[in-house]
Amino acid sequence: MKKAKKRVKPVEKTLPRLLRYCKPYSGKILWALVFAVLYVVLSLTAPILVGYAIDNAIETGKVNFAAIGTLLLGVAVTAICSGVFQWLMNMCTNSVVYLTVRDIRRMIYKKWGSVPLSVIDRTPHGDLISRIINDAENIGDGLMQGITQLFSGIVMIICTLCFMIFINVYIALAVVIITPLSMFVAAFITKISRKQFVRQSELQGEISSYIDEYVGQQKLVKAFGYEQQSMNDFAEINERLRVCGQKSQFYSSLANPSTRFVNSLVTSAVTILGSLSVIGGTMSVGSIATFITYANQYTKPFNEVTGVIPQIQAALAGAARIFEFLDSEDMSEEPEDDPANRELKGNIDISHVNFSYTPARKLITDFNLHVSSGQRIAIVGPTGCGKTTLINLLMRFYDINSGSITIDGKSIYDMSRSDLRSNYGMVLQESWLYNASVRDNIAYGRPDATEGEIIAAAKKAHIHSFISRLPKGYDTMVTEEGANLSQGQRQLICIARVMLCNPPMLILDEATSSIDTRTEIIVQRAFAKMMKGRTSFIVAHRLSTIKEADVILVMKDGNIIEQGSHNELLKLGGFYSTLYNSQFAAQHS
Numbered sequence: 001m002k003k004a005k006k007r008v009k010p011v012e013k014t015l016p017r018l019l020r021y022c023k024p025y026s027g028k029i030l031w032a033l034v035f036a037v038l039y040v041v042l043s044l045t046a047p048i049l050v051g052y053a054i055d056n057a058i059e060t061g062k063v064n065f066a067a068i069g070t071l072l073l074g075v076a077v078t079a080i081c082s083g084v085f086q087w088l089m090n091m092c093t094n095s096v097v098y099l100t101v102r103d104i105r106r107m108i109y110k111k112w113g114s115v116p117l118s119v120i121d122r123t124p125h126g127d128l129i130s131r132i133i134n135d136a137e138n139i140g141d142g143l144m145q146g147i148t149q150l151f152s153g154i155v156m157i158i159c160t161l162c163f164m165i166f167i168n169v170y171i172a173l174a175v176v177i178i179t180p181l182s183m184f185v186a187a188f189i190t191k192i193s194r195k196q197f198v199r200q201s202e203l204q205g206e207i208s209s210y211i212d213e214y215v216g217q218q219k220l221v222k223a224f225g226y227e228q229q230s231m232n233d234f235a236e237i238n239e240r241l242r243v244c245g246q247k248s249q250f251y252s253s254l255a256n257p258s259t260r261f262v263n264s265l266v267t268s269a270v271t272i273l274g275s276l277s278v279i280g281g282t283m284s285v286g287s288i289a290t291f292i293t294y295a296n297q298y299t300k301p302f303n304e305v306t307g308v309i310p311q312i313q314a315a316l317a318g319a320a321r322i323f324e325f326l327d328s329e330d331m332s333e334e335p336e337d338d339p340a341n342r343e344l345k346g347n348i349d350i351s352h353v354n355f356s357y358t359p360a361r362k363l364i365t366d367f368n369l370h371v372s373s374g375q376r377i378a379i380v381g382p383t384g385c386g387k388t389t390l391i392n393l394l395m396r397f398y399d400i401n402s403g404s405i406t407i408d409g410k411s412i413y414d415m416s417r418s419d420l421r422s423n424y425g426m427v428l429q430e431s432w433l434y435n436a437s438v439r440d441n442i443a444y445g446r447p448d449a450t451e452g453e454i455i456a457a458a459k460k461a462h463i464h465s466f467i468s469r470l471p472k473g474y475d476t477m478v479t480e481e482g483a484n485l486s487q488g489q490r491q492l493i494c495i496a497r498v499m500l501c502n503p504p505m506l507i508l509d510e511a512t513s514s515i516d517t518r519t520e521i522i523v524q525r526a527f528a529k530m531m532k533g534r535t536s537f538i539v540a541h542r543l544s545t546i547k548e549a550d551v552i553l554v555m556k557d558g559n560i561i562e563q564g565s566h567n568e569l570l571k572l573g574g575f576y577s578t579l580y581n582s583q584f585a586a587q588h589s
Contacts (some may be wrong), residue, residue: 018139018319021103022147025096032092032147033155039085040155042078044163044297049074051290086152093147101140107326108132114330117397118357123325126209131325134204135318142315153301160298167291168283171273175295178266179302185258189251190313196248197313201321203241210237252310259302270295332399334416341419344407346373346505346535348394353403355393355558363389364558367403371551376531378538378549380579386558387539391507394537396420425498429510431490438467439474441493445501457500460530462522463492488516495523499530506536543580552576 022029053071108131112120120128164172214221214230221230274288283291348371355364364386371377379387392398393405396417405412412420425445433441442457443449449457454474458464466489470476478485478493485493498506508527528548540546547566554562554569554576562574569576 014320028092035085035089036155042082046078047290047293051286054286097143124209126212127205130205130208138314138318142311145311181262193251197317200244201317337416341415344423349406351404354401374533375550376536378546378552381555385555425503426507457496460499461496509539
């Protein structure tokens with residue numbers, strides 16, 4: 001299984017960048033701040049009213065029931081209003097969080113369409129899926145907890161401190177001196193747990209990749225009796241994730257009780273100093289009760305922040321992985337779409353092309369080829385010789401390292417990728433189907449095609465009769481990757497899709513490899529009609545299927561070692577002749 005690169009940005013860079021994604025919703029953030037101020041001010045008003053009520057009830061025989069009743073009514077009103085403003089604050093912050101996560105997911109999905117295929121190829125697909133689902137979800141959880149605590153916490157600390165200074169500046173100073181100790185403890189524990197959360201996020205991507213491979217290749221697993229080994233491999237990854245997750249939760253869970261211990265010292269200090277003040281006659285009993293309540297509310301945000309450290313750490317780790325992908329290289333710039341580039345004739349010139357997937361291993365070197373419009377070019381050779389790579393270069397799935405490729409005298413790098421690819425019809429050995437109706441799968445390249453055009457394309461591909469026998473005909477749903485169809489049926493639908501697009505150039509990479517012999521003969525006839533007047537590239541391992549090609553290119557180690565017609569190459573008695581005779585002998589042995 002491929003391993004993703006492990007390169008995570010430090011939190012100093014990740015957090016500011018993450019917060020910038022909230023900037024478009026600054027209006028909602030401002031309203032959340034307003035509601036937070038109102039919520040905190042009202043919640044801090046209640047202790048004052050309770051303190052006054054205590055002072056009106058503490059002296060024996062002098063209880064002012066009327067004043068107490070009024071004060072208690074005021075407490076009820078402030079509690080209700082405080083709850084309403086807290087709910088409004090949460091509504092605003094939740095809206096900001098969900099909109100931000102939505103935007104991040106959109107950016108990841110858009111990025112998938114702008115990165116070169118090399119980035120997708122070298123990253124496990126399950127890991128990519130994990131980033132848009134798990135990591136984005138972690139960001140949402142972390143932002144929701146963090147922003148909520150940020151708004152209410154900062155306002156609570158500032159307002160509470162002002163109220164305490166107003167009541168008794170000396171006791172307030174003692175609270176301010178002791179409280180920062182909890183932040184030092186939390187920062188120390190956070191630094192330890194951060195690495196574990198980063199590793200946990202990476203392991204979530206790894207286990208998602210393994211599950212994606214296992215589900216996608218389930219028939220292969222069962223065919224080779226690999227169930228037990230796959231279970232063992234999954235258990236090993238799952239155990240590493242468990243250990244890492246347990247460590248991250250253990251370290252982060254130390255923060256909250258540690259800060260609560262420090263904050264309990266604050267309450268103790270307030271109680272002792274307040275009691276001395278009451279004895280000295282500088283404070284009333286109601287005032288010290290109010291002050292103790294404020295001290296608890298002052299330390300509460302510190303406790304709450306440390307309590308959500310696991311979610312915040314997971315959010316930052318997920319954001320770092322997402323930003324790593326968003327910072328991946330984009331495809332090279334390309335010109336604007338030009339309608340003139342969508343009507344090419346198919347004269348192709350490949351001059352001195354060099355290409356390799358990795359610098360250390362050369363694949364195609366000084367490749368030259370001229371193809372005239374309407375020619376049928378067959379490409380043969382042993383596995384790994386560069387046949388499919390050549391197709392990738394023609395379609396600009398990969399860019400050449402040096403040299404040039406032109407169509408009708410115009411470089412493919414002077415036209416947009418969409419214009420270039422609209423001139424090709426492509427059928428591969430691997431069928432491309434998605435979860436939609438048979439009609440939608442055939443019309444994928446031409447969504448505006450009429451019913452008659454779709455049926456005509458299906459008839460040319462000799463699949464109309466099969467589709468007509470389906471329970472809902474052309475409206476029958478194709479399950480994921482066409483699992484409810486045979487391999488041959490899936491391939492025929494892909495062939496019908498190309499016939500509907502009717503492009504000027506064709507690429508057939510083992511296009512009939514999954515079709516039975518009888519159907520293959522019929523489809524080959526249809527292909528022969530479709531290829532008339534069109535430049536066609538045919539990649540085939542069964543050499544019997546390319547006898548009618550105008551030119552056969554024999555490739556080996558990234559170079560053309562022989563070229564000519566079928567009969568010319570047989571007379572040459574070279575590599576092609578050896579390949580053909582070996583296949584012919586194998587078929588009759």
